[in-house]
Amino acid sequence: MSYKNRFVFSLVVSLPLLVEMFLAPFGYHIPGGDWGEFLLATAVMLVSAGPFVRSAWAAFKHHHANMDTLVAIGTSTAYLYSIYAMLNHQAVFYESAALVVTLILLGQVFEERMKHSANGAVKKLLDLQAKDAEVLRDGKLVMLPLDQVVMGDVIRVKPGQKVAVDGVITEGKSTLDESMVTGESMPVEKSVGDAVIGSTMNNTGTFMFKVNKLGKDTLLSQIVEMVKKAQTSHAPIEKMVDKISNIFVPTVLITSIITFMAWYVFFGATVGQALIFMVAVLIIACPCALGIATPTALMVGTGRSAKLGILIKNGEALEAANKVKTVVFDKTGTITVGKPKVTDVIGDERMVLSVAASLEKSSEHPLASAILERAESNDLSFVEATDFQAIEGKGVQAMVDGKLAFVGNDKLLQDHKLGPQLKDRMTALQTEAKTVVIVGLDDQIIGLIAIQDAPKQSSMNAIAQLKQRGLRTVMLTGDNKLVAEAIAKQVGIDDVIADVLPGDKADHVKDLQENGPVAFVGDGINDAPALTTADVGIAMGSGTDIAIESGGIVLVKNNLEDVVQALALSEKTFSRIKMNLFWAFIYNALGIPIAAGVFATLGLTLSPELAGLGMALSSLSVVANSLLLNKVKLTSNAKERVVA
Amino acid sequence: MDKLVVLIGGITLIAFIGWWFFGKHQSAAVDAQVTEKQQRARVSVDGGYTPSTLILKKGIPAQITFNRKDPSNCLEQVVFEDFGINQFLPQGQDQIIDIDTSKAGEFNYACGMNMFHGKVVVK
Structure with a gap:
């Protein structure tokens, strides 16, 4: 029988008991008196509370105890004692047993519904999938179901x-x-x-x-997979909760026995009175609120962020993002568009470009493609280069037309001299945020190529917002200091670490970590170590698979403002988790002593019925609080589309 | 006299609860049934997972059939954190879950609230 049916049954059957509770002072009694109450309560216990007892027993055999254990022992105690009391003509409390069962089932029904709506994000994503497609087969377009594509x-x-x-x-x-x-x-x-x-x-x-x-390789499937993993993951904060929940129920059982002994043995209460306190302790204690505090918030938080194109991979990344003090950015492709263009060529343009293009032809460096693009648009034919050799951290060299040619960055100037005129031009270009490539032939520098990679439109906004959140922003780049500083100025970044060799990025992140947790935002293959080293790696979605693998958070949209959103969402989700845990703890920490009658001298006690209501409300409030994450406002210019 | 009996009885009960729930209680690990292409195992969900530890062979596709007998919603979901699986278990029905056995290791699973635990060992 479902929770809902069990609830409806116990509600209907215990209604007369409830009526009697209020009308007894006016002389109304259920037909049949105690025996009438006995019949109604027995029906509730058998039909609605039976499954609690069954689960509790099954768990007991495994040396486990859970919420069912508390409910089963609490209500059975009240019920069995009432039978004993009825036979000995003492006061009975059948209505407590029946009403507690009803209220707890009410809580369960609501909790079930809300948990399903918290779980909806993945299902909504999967529903987006098309069912069929118009495919070209044998020259004709035919409608085929998706699995035949x-x-x-x-x-x-x-x-x-x-x-x-x-x-x-x-x-x-x-x-x-x-x-x-x-x-x-x-x-x-x-x-x-x-x-x-x-x-x-x-x-x-x-x-x-x-x-x-196709299939599970598509972007949507990968997003779904990531969200699923995130939603089943655990945040480090839960470790403490798990420790407590492992011992929670047995501890409550022991507390309830102590309560009974204290009232009966030391304070001279009757068996009935002492039992009421004991039952209230069993019923008020709610391990559910503790158990669902983190998972529900994590589920709603990661689900909502996925809708915004921000994939938070797990609870660990979420918790870490919440503590970040410094945000470090890679330059190319992260702050800048990542599509550099040649802006100036100094020297004999045809000559310089053709030498550079010959050397860069097989390179995959973004600067190389800019040079090749320019060479192609000038219709240059380039000579075959042989004997390629990388000059570590500086550039490449190769034989062109029997002469040694080289292309690279300004570190080449350690080996080659640059005339004063060219040197001035170079500095001027660099302060304009242009990367300068040096081209040489036969031991002579023959010219310079200036390449510019413009900052993304979103970069300036994003960095301003990060600063508003009180975060330090740092740019980490292999590029020249002048160029890096010029870009940093354009977008408003605080600090620049330039001339970093690809292998050293992770070390610089480590240095920065000494001043507090660091988030690293990057996209390239060479960013992977830095993404893993940082407390939170944020990978841009346009990035390579390996960067996405290494990142704890993935931004599908490639928009830097999403870094702000990601941090804001993590913070909001994490504060919900903390709020949930706080309420769950406070609820138990206050509820159990009150139920045990610690404040009885002040007139503050808790009947089992109220305790049952409290237990139902405590887990409901936790789920409701998590669901509210869907409504929380993030940043002022958050553009969120509601996925219906 | 009554009070003394209650006192002794209560203390005995507390001692029993402590021993029963906090003491060490071992359960045996069970191997999956392996054919060349498939390995299968059954886990009964009733107040816990029986068997609570399953041993699977690496590299052979595995299916675990969960059958929830327990009516409690405490056990209605089974969560494999490492595989991103969060599966609802309908009461009284078999629910098959595919397990990725490409990597060796110990993979813990739990109910939705992380109170009941089981383990799959791939080796």
């Missing part, structure tokens, strides 16, 4: 349709609403070559795309 299929998406899986547009263009997956509230324009995300909504145009990710 294979890698490499070409799918057509019409306006108003959902993109079925992840892929790349091969034909046509459109604007897409990606808010349901990434949290991005503005429609995004996409054309040939752009990636589309499964389960997003196509708005205006018709396009074809080639499938490149």
Whole structure:
């Protein structure tokens, strides 16, 4: 029988008992007197309380005790004693047993409902998935269910349709609403070559795309997987709670026995009076409130953040994010757009570019692609380079046309001289926040290439908001100090650590940790060690898989303002957890002594019925408090879309 | 006289509760049934998990069938933190849960409130 049915049954059956409780002073009694009460209470005990007893016994055999143990012992004691008292013509309290069962079941019914709504985030995400797709097969478009779509299929998406899986547009263009997956509230324009995300909504145009990710590899599936893991994870703060809940119920049992002994043996109460105190102690103690304090808040908090495109991976990351004092940013791709462009070429442009392009052709460095792009737009043909050699931390060298050519950063100046004129130009370019690449041929520096990577629009806002929260902001970059400082000034970052070798990022994070917990925000492969070293690693979603693996928080949208949101959400969630735990503890710490009759001399006691109501309310208040996380305001300019 | 009996009885009961709940009580670990392609095991959920420790072989896909007999909502969910599994167990029905056995190790699971515990050992 479900909790709801058990509740309804016990409510109906114990109603006459409740009526009698209030009307007894006016001379109303249930037909049959004590025996009438006995019949009603017996029905409640058998039907509604039976499962409590059964569970309690099953747990007892495993050396366990839980809420059911307390309810079962409490109500059975009241019920069995009443039978004894009835046979000996003493006062009975059948109504206590029946009403306590009813009230506790009421609490359980509500708790069940609220827990389901706390659990809804993952289900809502999964519901987003399209059911079928229009696939190109043998030159014809056919409607196929999603499970028949294979890698490499070409799918057509019409306006108003959902993109079925992840892929790349091969034909046509459109604007897409990606808010349901990434949290991005503005429609995004996409054309040939752009990636589309499964389960997003196509708005205006018709396009074809080639499938490149299916099933559990799609972004949505990965997000769902991450949210699931986050919701089942535990926050470090729970360790203490677990320790307490392991001994909680047996301790309450012992307390209740002591209560009975104290009242009966030392204070001369009757067996009936002493039993009432004992039962009240058993009923008021609620391990549920303690048990659900953290999981419900974690579930609601991580679920809500997922809707905003912020994936908090586990309770540990959430708790750590809440304590952060310093936020460290990687520069390229995090503060800046990550798509550098060549702005100036000093020296013989064709010559400089062609040498540089020859050397950078096989490199995957973002600066290299900027140089190649510029060379291609100038229609330069570049010479084949051989004998590539990396110059550690400085650049590369190779043979071009039988001569030794080199390309790299200003550390190359340790080995090569730069004329005073070029030196001035270089400093000037660097203070304009442009990265300068030195190009040399045959032991001579032949020119400079200035490359600029503009800060993201969101960077300035994000950093201002972080400062408002009282956090120190630091930029960590392998770039030259002048360039780094120029960018830092543009976006308002406090401190700059420049000229950092890729392998040293983690060490710098460690140094910063001496002044308090550090969050590191980054996206590149070389950021992975720093992401892991930091107390909280925040990986940008545009980043590489390895960065996303290493981060404790992943920002799907690649928008720096989400760093602020992520920290705000963590703080809000964590403060809910603390609030929940506080109430759960206070409730028990105050409730148990009152129920035991410690304050009886002051006239403050608790009947078992009120204790039952208290137990129901305590876990309800905890779940309600967690659910309120869905309504909490985050930052002033939070753009949140309500996922229906 | 009555009071003395109550006092002695109460103290005995307290001692029993302490021993029964806080004392060390061992339960045996059980191996899963292994065929070449599959391994299966059953866990009965009734006031705890029986068997509470399951041993699985690494690399063979595993399925654990949970059957909840206990009517209490304390045990209505089973949570494998390491695998991101949070599964509702309908009362009186078999619920199959797939376990990733690609990595060896001890994986604890618990009820939704982390009060009842079980363990899967992959080796």
